[in-house]
Amino acid sequence: MTAIAESNLFKPIKVGNVELSNRLVGLPTTRFRNSPEHVPTDAMEQLYIDRTRDAGSLIITEGTLISPKYGVYNGAPGLWSEAQTAGWKKIIEAVHKNGSFVSSQLWALGRVATPELSKARNLPLYGPSEIHFSEQAREEAEKSGVELHALSTEEVEQLVQDYVVAAENALEGAGADMVEIHAANGYLPNQFIEETSNQRTDKYGGSIENRSRFIMEVVDAIGERFGYERVGIRFTPWSNFQGMPSGDDARISPMVTYGYLLSEFERRAASGKRLAYILTTEPRVEWWLDQKGTTSHHNRWVYDIWKGVVIRSGGYFTDPSYSTLIEHVDANNRTLIGSARSFTSNPDLRSRIRKGQELTPFEREFFYTHTNYGYNTFGDYGVEKLGPDSEQASRPLTPLA
Template sequence: MSSLAETNLFKPIKVGPVTLTNRVVLAPTTRLRNTETLVATDSMLEFYIERARNNGGLLISEGAFTSPDVGSFPFAPMLYTAELVFSWKKITDAVHPNGSSIAIQIAGLGRAGDPKDFKDGGFPFAAPSAIYLTEDSKEVAEKVGNLLREFTIDDLHRVKDDFISAAKRSVDRAGFDIVELHAANMFLLNQFLEEASNQRTDQYGGSIENRSRFVLEVVDGVIEAVGADRTAVRISRYCRSQGGESVDAKVSPIVNYGYFVNELERRAKNGKRLAYLLFVEPRVSGDNIIEESYVPDSSWLNEIWKGIIIRSGNLLHGDGYPLLRKYVGSGDRTLIGSSRYYTSNPDLVNRLKNGYFLTQYDGPTFYRVMTNEGYLTSPNCGETVYKQEILSSVPKPLAQD
């Protein structure tokens, strides 16, 4: 592979409150390495230290859920109790001395969650509309007696407050530089934006403006809590995961997300410019690569949003990374996010800068809970082995469970 050292990828850039020495970003990368009670572990600490060292760029954490009542994955992060926040503070305290910056992504599940998990936690199974993601989800909901229902207005006030509180805890107590709102991949916030999952008849459904309303209210609340320059949003306007319809939606993604992004740009022109928008590229659906006869051209986003852009999704492919070069070379405000190759190449920044080969990632090890296999077992370039005790050790909590 050829070196990218002379491209814009290795020019400094200011993103929100931080100045980065390069434009390679660890994109949000769910790995399920927390404890059973969702506390961050010493393995996670080492994972982020490895990627912060000799970097100077931006790391974005895996999605952390705001509160139990919007759902969570087993062994995934959450920013809800003092112990959970404290465990993440140990990670941010280690990333910053290594010269890198770190953002946290916060999210909810809604209809993408497990009805049984909601039931076991004593919470209703709720979403923007009572439209099940799959027949399997409906069957489980009926079996456990926790049928999917539409959020009430009171519910929405609570959900919004949960996002705002989680954002404030993330910055004020956990030490993150930026908070990224996960409005992509048909997770909770994205479910409001899409007609396939939002068929409400009140002020939060129906028209494009109404479907965008709740997410924009969350954005405004987080801006008020931590500042616009510490707030970011992730969207996937061509999503096909978890019920996303991409270009097959009744309303074109260009129209639907064009309105939403334009509203964010309007706020920016009024002095509230977000740190960045992260755009998931069309060739990625969740953690899978998709092949379609038609791959949409997403360059229209640059015509609407005039701030910092992070483009993420299958960009480290092709001889010399032509798509990556196209994006970083077409302007002076684009960063490139990587998830899969950042799992198998902790020194990814160094490899891209010098044109070194990339170690192929091992998909089957992405989500192996309470183990370091496929998590801390990828060596830096030039290294061939890792310590056997890493593989045999069990991740330990960074705070009391």
């Protein structure tokens, strides 16, 4: 038996209300294989089925837009219509048939949305403040004839309720076990948290407490309605993706900002309102560039504040010995390890890791295309990848509802 097979990675653990058989989580991987109406497709159903065949596994859905109002990407899924909810229900029922579990990631883009798509829907770009994340982004918005609109206090309060509606569609409509609030990587909740993108003067801006207010209101609104144990949240304290400050470049240390948020979550946990998990990405990997980061920062400090389940991600599968993975998952009894990219090309990733089998390299050039090729064309260990002329690769993407 391999060293990793004997590690905590393949031992059971309770997350929220569900009992997992292993600690290898399928992470959100935006793939743009939905219909033009943002309805999940049959190709997506197959992908989720294949990656949850180990009963008792957890998969977190790709980022799912809560409303077109806050920006869309072509091919991304939604959770605001009956058809979208019905499509997700079929996928989640299939995962449950495997004996596995689903956390639905709730996504709002804000200022990083595609300007021309917002223009086509006669909507501005929305953000905490009228601050573009780059000069190029400002130029693209102006070229599209779209203004960046700072949400009013009342609009932020409505945004909180829009998250609740999306959570209801996920949990009660589609049958998800949990929802995950995407508060990372420069998207709308992250824009509220960081002072570089939030220069508000109302109750949602200024101090760390005020800049954290929006995300705490979302967590509380969903938690009080559906149970805190059915809510997870994703943070990337050290990421500089999409204009966010990172590490030494930040005027306020991420450990201060996110330490406050974690302390608030732990304070709620002390009164019986513990979140299902915190998901974070390691700063040693710049995942969007497929390369190692140069920072000496780390996420070990998270455990000093937050005493619940932590899902750690970021380049754990690039080292064939999995030494860092084993070290981190065995360091305590509340760590799970997540993978996104490796799951794209290894539907049987859990089995391969456990047996010490070689992994198939992922192919980034097919991550964000809109066909089945490069999506459901990777096989289990020992099975040759399907070619571009195969029947499976040429199948159209068919909406599930």
